[in-house]
Amino acid sequence: MKKSFYRVLLSMMIIAVLCASSAWPLDLHTWSEDEMTTLKSLWIGSLPPVPADPSNKYSVDPKAVAFGKKLFFDNRLSGNLKVSCATCHPANMNFADNLPLAHGMGTTTRRTMPLIGMAYQTWLFWDGRKDSLWAQALGPIESPVEHGFTRTQCASIIIEHHKKDYEELFGPLPALSKRDLPASAKPSPEEPSALKAWVSIPRDKKKAINRIYTNMGKAIAAFVQTIMPTPSRFDDYVEAALKNDFSRMVKTLANDEVKGLRLFIGKAKCTNCHSGPLFTNGEFHNIGLTQPENLPPDAGRSDAIAKVLADEFNCMSEYSDARRADCSELRFIDTDTYKYIGAFKTPTLRNVAERAPYMRAGQISTLEKVLEFYRDLKPGQRSADLEHGELNDLQLQQLEAFLRTLSAPLDFAK
Amino acid sequence: MHTVMIITFMFRSVAYTFIRHFVEEEIFVKTITVLFLSALLISCAPTAKNTRIDEKHVHEQGEFTKHYKESLFQLSEKGMYSVELVLKEPELKTGINAVDIIIHDKTDRDVVDADITVVPWMPEMGHGVFEKPVITERGGGVYTVDNIILIMSGYWELRITIKEASFVDKAVFEFRDVKVDRGHEHKMTEAPADLDLAAKKLTDNKMFNVSYKSMREPIPINRIHTWELAVLKADGSPVRGAVISLDGDMPEHGHGLSTQPEVTDDLGNGKYLVEGIKFSMPGWWVMKFNIQSGDKEDTVMFNLMLKE
Numbered sequence: 069m070k071k072s073f074y075r076v077l078l079s080m081m082i083i084a085v086l087c088a089s090s091a092w093p094l095d096l097h098t099w100s101e102d103e104m105t106t107l108k109s110l111w112i113g114s115l116p117p118v119p120a121d122p123s124n125k126y127s128v129d130p131k132a133v134a135f136g137k138k139l140f141f142d143n144r145l146s147g148n149l150k151v152s153c154a155t156c157h158p159a160n161m162n163f164a165d166n167l168p169l170a171h172g173m174g175t176t177t178r179r180t181m182p183l184i185g186m187a188y189q190t191w192l193f194w195d196g197r198k199d200s201l202w203a204q205a206l207g208p209i210e211s212p213v214e215h216g217f218t219r220t221q222c223a224s225i226i227i228e229h230h231k232k233d234y235e236e237l238f239g240p241l242p243a244l245s246k247r248d249l250p251a252s253a254k255p256s257p258e259e260p261s262a263l264k265a266w267v268s269i270p271r272d273k274k275k276a277i278n279r280i281y282t283n284m285g286k287a288i289a290a291f292v293q294t295i296m297p298t299p300s301r302f303d304d305y306v307e308a309a310l311k312n313d314f315s316r317m318v319k320t321l322a323n324d325e326v327k328g329l330r331l332f333i334g335k336a337k338c339t340n341c342h343s344g345p346l347f348t349n350g351e352f353h354n355i356g357l358t359q360p361e362n363l364p365p366d367a368g369r370s371d372a373i374a375k376v377l378a379d380e381f382n383c384m385s386e387y388s389d390a391r392r393a394d395c396s397e398l399r400f401i402d403t404d405t406y407k408y409i410g411a412f413k414t415p416t417l418r419n420v421a422e423r424a425p426y427m428r429a430g431q432i433s434t435l436e437k438v439l440e441f442y443r444d445l446k447p448g449q450r451s452a453d454l455e456h457g458e459l460n461d462l463q464l465q466q467l468e469a470f471l472r473t474l475s476a477p478l479d480f481a482k
Numbered sequence: 483m484h485t486v487m488i489i490t491f492m493f494r495s496v497a498y499t500f501i502r503h504f505v506e507e508e509i510f511v512k513t514i515t516v517l518f519l520s521a522l523l524i525s526c527a528p529t530a531k532n533t534r535i536d537e538k539h540v541h542e543q544g545e546f547t548k549h550y551k552e553s554l555f556q557l558s559e560k561g562m563y564s565v566e567l568v569l570k571e572p573e574l575k576t577g578i579n580a581v582d583i584i585i586h587d588k589t590d591r592d593v594v595d596a597d598i599t600v601v602p603w604m605p606e607m608g609h610g611v612f613e614k615p616v617i618t619e620r621g622g623g624v625y626t627v628d629n630i631i632l633i634m635s636g637y638w639e640l641r642i643t644i645k646e647a648s649f650v651d652k653a654v655f656e657f658r659d660v661k662v663d664r665g666h667e668h669k670m671t672e673a674p675a676d677l678d679l680a681a682k683k684l685t686d687n688k689m690f691n692v693s694y695k696s697m698r699e700p701i702p703i704n705r706i707h708t709w710e711l712a713v714l715k716a717d718g719s720p721v722r723g724a725v726i727s728l729d730g731d732m733p734e735h736g737h738g739l740s741t742q743p744e745v746t747d748d749l750g751n752g753k754y755l756v757e758g759i760k761f762s763m764p765g766w767w768v769m770k771f772n773i774q775s776g777d778k779e780d781t782v783m784f785n786l787m788l789k790e
Contacts, residue, residue, distance in 0.1 A: 102789070109790035340735075340763050343790065349704050351740045351762045354607070396706045400741040400758025407609055407737075452634055452735040453763070 096326050097317045099309060106333045111306040112299050115345040118187045122394035123200045123383050124286045126237065127187075127293060133481045135233045136291030139284060144225050145209060147173055147216030153205070153288065156180040156214075162419050162478055163295055168430025174213030177363050179430040184418050184478060185346045187293040190397050194412045194428045195372035196352060199398050200388070201289035203381040206281060210254050218254040218262065219281040220269075226280055238283045242276035249277070255380070278380075282387040291481055297346070297418040300476035302329070321473060327463075328470025335457040336467060347417035347474070354410040355454060356445050360429050368428075369408035373401060421472045435471060439464045535568050535582050537622035541590050549584060558651040563587055563644055565653040574638065574660050579630040585623045585644060592623030597645035600627050606637050609737060633736035635660055673734065673766040677785045685780035690714065690721060690773055692782045694756075701788055703764055706741060709756040710749070713773055720752025724775040728756065731768045764788045 099107060108114060118128065126132035139145065140153045151172045157163040163183040165171070170180040178194050186192070192204035208214035209222065226234050227241055235241060253265035269277070299307075301320055308316035321329070332338045343349050352369035359365055376398070381387050383395035392399075402408075412428045426432045432441060443459045459467075539549040546564045548555045553566035566584040583600070585593040600615045616629045632638055640655045682693035691714040698707045713721040730739035743758035761767055767786040773779070 106790050339790070340765075343763060344704060349762050351704075396758055397741075400706065400743055400760075402740055402742050404742075452732075453737070 096323060096330075097309075097314060103330075103333060104309065106339060107306045107309060107329075109343065110302075110333070110339070110345060110347065111310075112297060112303040112345050113307065115185070115188075115297075118293055118296070121187070121200060121202070121289070121293070123388040123390040124202045124289055125389040126283075126286045127202075127290050129237070129290060131233075131237050132287045132290035133294055134291075135230070135237055136287035136289065137481055138230070138233065139288050140291050142225075144229065145215055145217055145222060147212075151215050153208070156208075157183055159480070162422050163480075164423055166424065168425050170214070172208065172211070172214035173216035176211070176213050177366065178428050179425070182416055182419065182423060183292055183295045184297050184416050186295065188346060188350075190350050191352075191376070191413060193372070195368045195375075196413055197372035197375040198379065198381075199376050199383050199395075200381075201292055202282065202285035203379065204285075205288040205292065206285040206381065210256060212259070218252055219277055220249040220253045220266075221251055222284055223277050223280045224249050224251075226284060234280075234283070237287065241280065244273065244276060248273045278387060282381060285381070294479075294481040296479045297416075298476045298479050300418070301325075301473040302470070303476075305329075305473070322469070324466050324469040325473050326470075328466035328468065329473075331459070331463055331467050332470055336459060336463075337456060338467075340453045341414045342417050347420075348414045350414065352408050352411035352413055353453060354408075354412075355442075357427055357431060357441070359410075360431055363429060366429075367409055369411040369413075370405045373403055373405055373408065377401065377403075417471060417474055419475050419478070421475050435468050436464070439467055535584075535624065537620050537624045539584075539622065545588050545590055546586070547590070549586070553584065554655055556653050556655065558644065558653045560651045561588075562649060562651040563593060563653070565642060565644070565655075567640070567655050574630075574632060574657050576632050576635050576660060579632060580626065580628045581630065581640070582620075583625045583627060583642060585625070592621075593644070593646065594619070594621065594623060595646075596625075598625050598627075599643045599645075600630070601641040601643075602630055602632055603639045603641050604634075604636060604736075605639055607634075607736075611736075632660055633733070673785075673787070677766065677787065679785050679787060681784065683782050683784065685773065685782040687780045688716065689778050689780040690775075690782070691716065691718070692771060692773065694769070694784060696759075701761065701786065703761055703788060703790060706758060706760045709759055711745070711754045711756055711771065713752050713754065713775075721773070721775050722750070722752060723748065724754070724773050726754055726756075726774070727772045729770050730759070730761070731770070732763070732765060733768060734766055735763075761786075761788055764790050 121127040140157075143149055143152045145152060154163075155172055156165050156170045157180065158165060165180050168179060170176040170178065181194060186201055189201070190196075190199065192198040192201060193207070198204040198207060206219075209217050210219065223244060224246075227244065231241060248269065250265045250269070252262045253269060254262045255266050256262055266274070305317055305320040305326075308314075308320055332342075341349050341351070341353060354368070376382055379385070383390050383398045384392065388395075420426075421435060424434055426435070426438045432438045442454065442456055443464060445454060445456075535550060541549070546557060548566060550566055550568055553568045556565050556567075557563070558565055564586045566586075568582040568584070570580045570582070583598065585596065585598075587593055598617050598619075600617060601610055602615065603610045611631050611633055614629070615627050615631075618626045618628070620626055630640070636659075638657045638660045640657070642653045642655070644651050644653070681695070682691070684691055693712045695710045695712075696707060697709065698705070701707075711726065713724055713726075715721055726745040728743060728745070730743070732738070739760060740762045741758045741760040743756055743760075745754045746757045747755035749755055759769075765788060767788060769784045769786065770781060771784075772781045
């Protein structure tokens with residue numbers, strides 16, 4: 069009896085050593101039914117076709133896409149004739165610059181957001197102060213540190229340079245004289261002289277200007293909606309897994325990358341927030357990052373709730389094409405401002421390796437340090453959403469290796 | 483592939499032999515069981531419970547003084563009361579806690595019959611808890627607060643409001659470093675294995691029979707959607723014109739929904755439309771409905787286990 073027991077023990081040990089030393093590929097690439105469900109939910113193939121934006125009836129119109137693309141790259145839409153949307157969102161850099169803080173006419177207080185898969189987002193900007201892509205596109209134009217421009221100047225540029233494109237899409241431009249379009253006029257409480265100039269414009273002309281301005285936003289949004297991720301190595305791997313193509317799985321991702329993926333959807337619980345084919349839940353979370361000393365305090369989502377409700381261009385506004393029933397997100401918005409102090413939107417992780425520096429003010433310079441930041445949060449400092457289990461250095465490297473498999477060229481209207 | 487299967491098979495048969503070997507050694511198994519059970523008993527035995535404090539206390543030290551040696555002491559914000567807090571165990575921990583609150587006014591009178599509310603709050607996280615603490619007045623200005631469920635470790639406040647007739651005052655006790663109670667951690671943070679996932683339930687006090695149906699199946703993650711709620715009386719007849727409020731919570735994560743859903747329409751025949759529900763992540767969710775019809779009011783909680 070005893071003899072046989074030791075023999076058994078010995079053979080077990082030999083097998084254990086064998087398995088550990090060769091990083092047994094079958095174990096590594098075997099996924100449970102639940103894990104497969106999660107993998108499929110992250111797979112690019114699970115991304116539904118681009119939904120039409122009910123608040124923008126031009127959102128999938130090819131003419132609007134073409135016109136929007138012209139506007140996106142148009143430097144004339146700025147106070148110094150040098151800034152366009154593409155200044156901070158350069159097409160050759162995955163539509164996101166590599167600066168900690170976005171820089172247009174001046175420097176902003178937040179990092180440029182990625183534009184990947186924006187068509188699927190409910191809330192726009194880091195704090196979600198806009199509820200549509202077209203309303204979002206209009207924000208930077210009137211920001212003094214971004215385009216440093218005004219809606220009256222935009223109307224002038226459209227009338228002067230884009231009349232044909234505009235009228236083909238939106239119908240005849242309203243009759244507006246030079247006198248109706250004072251250069252520096254916008255409803256901005258931060259700039260009293262521009263506000264005064266705006267308020268002094270007759271009501272119907274103001275409406276006409278807003279109509280041109282919002283149509284311009286809708287065209288830009290139609291173009292931005294076309295910026296989409298393409299299948300990455302991770303997606304190829306999941307596709308192979310779905311087809312039970314074991315040899316292709318092994319060829320597609322290296323062992324470390326698969327181990328990282330296993331951590332990502334398992335122990336490290338990254339999918340709590342980075343869920344779905346765009347690796348984001350689109351929600352707002354305070355992750356316990358300290359406030360940068362050189363910037364004013366930023367309350368994030370907390371301050372944006374009233375802003376989006378009061379926004380002149382929100383889903384329920386007269387410039388929106390949506391019916392009330394299409395505006396559920398706005399109607400049922402969580403107004404608990406206390407809950408969202410210091411909370412910012414979960415960004416997509418697609419192409420994340422191409423997008424240093426990280427976090428909403430570019431506080432962290434590398435992916436490695438981002439992972440260290442999450443690991444080193446002490447239990448008392450993090451909410452339960454951020455429970456990552458105990459991760460060692462090797463596991464962080466594996467997670468990073470996995471994140472690097474999410475890179476792929478972007479697709480957009482050519 | 484073949485070698486893999488062979489090795490897996492070998493591994494399995496080896497494991498069987500191993501287990502059989504131990505099972506044969508009956509005495510050994512028995513010893514282990516006894517040891518295990520006694521260890522379990524010892525670990526579960528109550529640890530030096532600090533029982534209730536005595537309601538009777540001496541009033542001789544004058545205005546705003548401590549009456550209990552072991553209490554945390556504070557003046558209320560407007561200076562109307564002194565508030566003493568006695569923890570039932572040496573410190574607050576994650577899980578279920580209880581405290582005694584003792585209130586005196588300026589003249590050192592025991593404050594009795596006051597309306598006391600206690601809200602546990604995490605100022606850094608900006609959230610409280612889902613369950614309300616239960617407050618029992620014990621006389622002599624002593625109020626016992628049970629069921630203080632702290633859902634996570636970290637910086638907590640106990641926000642106490644005292645109402646007497648038209649007077650309202652507050653006191654906040656800070657607990658900078660509430661630690662995880664290893665004994666309760668599992669119970670508090672993980673969904674029980676036998677979670678009742680029924681979509682049709684009797685309300686807590688058996689007044690109504692409530693069922694829900696999602697207009698989207700399976701219930702989606704991260705997508706705003708609509709439910710239909712059906713409310714029946716005990717005899718099976720529909721409850722019409724009820725006033726219904728609701729809230730959602732993720733007990734393991736200590737946060738609620740990312741929207742504020744509402745009952746937006748009475749569809750007739752005891753059916754109600756619930757709009758604006760959105761679950762931001764997979765996992766265990768609890769949806770709580772409060773139903774009011776005439777002079778009857780009752781609540782019901784549904785568990786959901788959502789997958790990607």
